[in-house]
Amino acid sequence: MDATDQKRLLREMLFARRFEERCAEAYHERQIGGFLHLYPGQEACAIGVLEKAQTGSDYVVTGYRDHIHALKSGMDPKALMAELFGKEAGCSKGRGGSMHLFDPDVHFMGGYALVGGPFPLAAGFAKVIQLRGGQEISICFLGDGANNQGTFHETMNMASLWKLPVLFICENNLYGIGTAIERATVEINQYKRVAPYGIEAAQCDGQDIDIVMSHAEKAVNYVREQRKPYFLELMTYRLRGHSMSDSGAYRSKEEVEEWAQRDPIGIYKRRLVEAGVVTEEEFHAMDKAIQDEIENEVVRYAMECPEPRVEDVARYVYTEGGNHHG
């Protein structure tokens, strides 16, 4: 990977971080409502994996912590922020919100609120790829908490049985909402849980994007070439709470501080500075430019564009012509 790409990746992770922080501000200012689940600490996961996929062609689906998967899939940040602000120009026309981002134009097939709900959807996308005979793959990002749902086991079984080209990415951030993994799960190494289904799996550091990309490349190639599922577990951590209403009572400040030392942006930045790819000054200029872009282009757009018309509240319940009669 050359210096230009390395700088781009650093910028993408930093953009993701600043985007999420700006969301938190907008939430406190009540411009964003509902539940808001932010991604700081996990940036290397979505960005590292999707860097090695064919975004726009491969199909991507995830849970409710979905902003950065949507961005890296190719969603316009303005359409994303407009959605969070509940606007008609949002990626889901203001009907979805933070947990329900959609952009089928870039094959980002959604964020979903029910934990474990996307497992079978991802297998369904793969089923269609199989029927059409295409070379795309389906990529499903979920957390460790989702693996205690029945859909995890049911889908692993069927995906393996029917040789469906799905890459399952488990972002193991050690907590299912506010319950530590070892208090909810017997086998805490998630990658071991797919072995009975005959699915190849690996576990790696999710904080170092170079490590993520190296494993993701193998995983993506495996699914694309073998046309069967693969499971990759990324060990990561959320530096913020589960959502904006998180007491934090379930984990210690020391633990959070310890993981903050392994911040994926910090790790990558130090590496690029040491290698002479980027200087401290360039990094600060990059950060400033990102924050200006988010404020002056993204947030301004989201603030200024109109809300949906109230008279359209029942639009999209059914499709036009859904009452088929020949």
Place this chain on the structure above:
Amino acid sequence: MAELMYWQGILRAHDEEMARDPLVFAMGEDIGVAGGTYKATSGLFAKYGEQRVIDTPISENSYTGIGVGAAMLGARPIVEIMSVNFAWLAMDQLMNNAAKIHYMSGGRIRCPFVMRVPGGTAHQLGAQHSARMEKVFMGISGLRVVTPATPRDAYGLLKSAVRSDDPVVIIEHESMYNLKGEVPDEEFFTPLEGVEIMRPGKDISIFAYNISVHWALDAAQKLASEYGIDAEVIDLRALKPLDRAGIAASVRKTHRALIVEEDEAPVGVGSEVIAIINEECFFDLDAAPVRVHALDVPIPYNHRLEKAAIPNAGDVVAAVKKMFGR
């Protein structure tokens, strides 16, 4: 015009749609090699192969979700749930995903998903194989719910459901698969909305759906021959959305209404139809509308108790006689 059995109508619709479109596929428990519990998919496995006629493991929620995911990419899955009772297990994928994706994506993703479920009480199957879930399905925004009462509509509704871009639940009946009736030889589509007048009459409107249409027709014959009461029998057919105008038009003509449903009150088709009558044509009524329904009990195994729990044509006749003071 050929005389077909109910299951043969369903099979013919599958076959025609699968022959027409390679992205139409069927999945469910025992539908392939075994030919389907009620033969409705018999012969399709040999004709279309295991990629398109898929025997699933007993994992209702996740194979439903695989169907939903496939529909999101433009395939047209026909998912059979072996018994409507098992659909409770699939409610998450049906309700949270299939029904809501089009709306919460702001109309950007369509979900042309079809679920076929044999519903109703058969004979001494006990409480966990005798559910009627129409009240549940018809309470979910974004779904279409239809209920064929004849082989003609068993064929025509499945044809329309496959072509519709909305998710459609088709409630069949375990006791009706061998029912015979005329089905036109040429291709046709039964609309997914609107009532059908099965027997015109002037004295009272009897609203029914699925198996209760047959109870209503038997009752109407007896009311005419023995009591000189000319009942109009309306097959509601589409339970969601209900045809408000069609219901009101009949009541405006007869000024009396009775609803007969196999499902239990409280909460159900009967209460909904009476609410519609109140809202649309209350002042056209000559008498309070009446509902005939199952008792509010889990369906018992004992044959006398089971019979007592479910309404029949005699109950309809008795209720109508009472309305007319006979």
